[in-house]
Amino acid sequence: MLYGKDKLKKLEFLTEFYHNYGLYKFDDKIYIFDQKLAQTAINKLEKGAENYLEDSPLKDTFLGSSSKSPETRRAIAAIFRKSSIEEKCTSMTKCVRKMKNAGLNVVNITEWSLCLALDIVGHVLLQLDFYALDGQQKKILECMMTILHRCYALGEITPNSMEFKKANEDFDKLTSKVLENALNVEDLPNVEKRLVKKLHEACGFEQAKDNMKLFLMAGTETTASTIPVVIYLLSKYPDVQEELRQEADELIDSVRKDPTVQLPKIESMMKEVLRLYPIAPFISRQNEHPVTIGNIHLDQHSDIIVFTWGIHRSKYSWDNSKEFLPFRHLNQSKSSGNLFIPFGAGSRVCIGQHLAWLELRLAIGILLNKFIFKEIKETPDLKIECDWAHAVVHPDKDMLFKLVPRSD
Numbered sequence: 001m002l003y004g005k006d007k008l009k010k011l012e013f014l015t016e017f018y019h020n021y022g023l024y025k026f027d028d029k030i031y032i033f034d035q036k037l038a039q040t041a042i043n044k045l046e047k048g049a050e051n052y053l054e055d056s057p058l059k060d061t062f063l064g065s066s067s068k069s070p071e072t073r074r075a076i077a078a079i080f081r082k083s084s085i086e087e088k089c090t091s092m093t094k095c096v097r098k099m100k101n102a103g104l105n106v107v108n109i110t111e112w113s114l115c116l117a118l119d120i121v122g123h124v125l126l127q128l129d130f131y132a133l134d135g136q137q138k139k140i141l142e143c144m145m146t147i148l149h150r151c152y153a154l155g156e157i158t159p160n161s162m163e164f165k166k167a168n169e170d171f172d173k174l175t176s177k178v179l180e181n182a183l184n185v186e187d188l189p190n191v192e193k194r195l196v197k198k199l200h201e202a203c204g205f206e207q208a209k210d211n212m213k214l215f216l217m218a219g220t221e222t223t224a225s226t227i228p229v230v231i232y233l234l235s236k237y238p239d240v241q242e243e244l245r246q247e248a249d250e251l252i253d254s255v256r257k258d259p260t261v262q263l264p265k266i267e268s269m270m271k272e273v274l275r276l277y278p279i280a281p282f283i284s285r286q287n288e289h290p291v292t293i294g295n296i297h298l299d300q301h302s303d304i305i306v307f308t309w310g311i312h313r314s315k316y317s318w319d320n321s322k323e324f325l326p327f328r329h330l331n332q333s334k335s336s337g338n339l340f341i342p343f344g345a346g347s348r349v350c351i352g353q354h355l356a357w358l359e360l361r362l363a364i365g366i367l368l369n370k371f372i373f374k375e376i377k378e379t380p381d382l383k384i385e386c387d388w389a390h391a392v393v394h395p396d397k398d399m400l401f402k403l404v405p406r407s408d
Contacts (some may be wrong), residue, residue: 008281008309008393015310024298029303031282033310035317036340040293041306043346045285056159056389057147057168057213076199076351085354088124093360095119096366099156107377109228110398114141117223118216122360125195125215126182136174143171144217152387153394172209175216179209215352221392223363224357225279226270228399230364232382233273233324235375235401240326241368244269248368255365259358263365269326270360274312274342275325277384280311280391283344309393311339317321342349371403 003009011026015033018024022034032038095116118137122130130137146167150156157163182196199208234241247265254261285304290297299303315321317338319328343353350356367373378400385396 009306012310012313015307016316017313019314019316022294028369029305030298031305031307031310033307033314034294035311037294037296038306038311038339038341039345040161041285041304042283042341042344044291044293045287045304057171057217059381062131076195080351080355082354085124085358086259089256089358089362091123092120092362093256093366094121096363105402106376106400107403108394108398108400109231110224111141113224113227114145114220116227116363117220117359120223120355121215122170123220124355126178126212127185127194128178128182128269136177139170140174140178140216141220143167143174144220146181147171148217148221148387148390149394152389153385154396171213175209175212176212178211178216179205201377210381217390219352219355221390221394222279223359225394226273226277226360227363228395229277230270230273230360230383231367231394231401232379232399233326233372234269235379237324237326239328239374240269244326245368247373248365252365252369255362259362263361265327266364266368267361268329268355270364271329272326273338275318275329275340276313276322277393278312279341279393280342280344280350281386281393282307282391283341284391306341309343311341345397367403369406371405374402374404376400376402392402 003013011031014024016025017031022037023030025031032041115137118141120132122128122137130140146157146163151159151161151164156389179196179200182194185194187193187197196208196212199211201315202208203211234244244266247263251261253262255263283306285306286304287298287300287304289300291300292298292384311317343350343356380395380397380399382399383396384393386393
């Protein structure tokens with residue numbers, strides 16, 4: 001009655017209501033939010049994503065498929081190593097700087113972020129320029145928006161609708177073309193073989209194409225969901241924005257040359273955004289056999305949800321848990337005892353976390369250096385919707401702002 005169809009708010013309420021138990025059952029799923037139980041479940045139980053992705057374009061990827069190919073996983077793991085991602089810093093910086101020319105009057109930051117993220121995925125993972133592929137960038141984004149946003153998050157259409165089926169078919173054809181183009185690009189001398197060729201050699205064209213869908217979707221969704229939230233919050237708190245801008249002005253040139261250079265205040269702010277609005281709001285797990293975690297016995301095939309959203313926003317773990325306190329993470333002692341898992345944890349931590357983190361650091365740092373973010377009458381209030389199939393949250397509307405170019 002209180003929260004209507006807003007399932008995320010219902011679950012947040014239940015997490016506080018059942019705090020002393022550390023878990024509860026809702027819609028035949030067991031939601032775990034006790035920190036010790038959550039860590040045990042993450043590490044001890046099998047991933048459960050395949051049970052959510054039956055109608056998704058990602059069902060046959062290494063994320064959604066129950067079959068496990070060591071060759072495919074090794075090929076994917078190699079490109080996502082922290083050192084490999086940091087080597088691509090120059091490509092990421094060029095992508096952000098190319099996009100910075102968007103700062104005229106009203107800017108749709110949601111669209112801007114999607115284009116930026118897809119551009120980075122193309123250059124960093126595939127060595128392709130989507131802008132040069134005969135308008136395929138726009139077509140790919142339209143398909144992804146239909147599938148991920150209109151269907152899974154907003155519920156405007158269903159996986160059985162003609163619109164969804166057409167978007168899915170078009171996305172499959174476009175991904176095939178992208179893969180063919182990527183395979184035809186010659187590797188540079190003395191440079192490690194590219195991801196697409198490793199994938200193609202490991203699992204063949206069809207499986208390589210399916211896993212590319214994951215890179216295109218997951219690789220854009222994190223950035224495209226986070227950057228609009230960051231700009232919304234910094235527009236709400238102009239004093240914070242200015243303090244972060246001073247750090248960006250001082251350090252951004254050093255970061256461009258060396259991606260390991262720290263941006264302490266900006267990174268603290270980013271952690272706080274991912275605490276308050278964790279882009280992956282839950283982690284799904286399954287157990288094939290009866291199992292006990294802590295003092296909780298689970299029957300076989302229990303549907304387990306480690307509820308990251310509730311863990312991050314718990315008033316029992318975090319001071320002023322629902323408030324945006326951008327510098328709380330500068331003092332590690334205040335948060336070190338709390339479970340902070342925006343990219344998951346353990347052996348099954350998000351394989352793309354280093355790409356996402358570096359991408360966000362560079363994008364926010366460069367944008368702060370080049371623009372002042374301002375709310376305008378077209379800026380909607382921030383309301384979060386959840387894609388329960390792919391475990392992603394994002395603003396329910398396109399986020400519009402004014403980006404005022406700074407004088408050099």
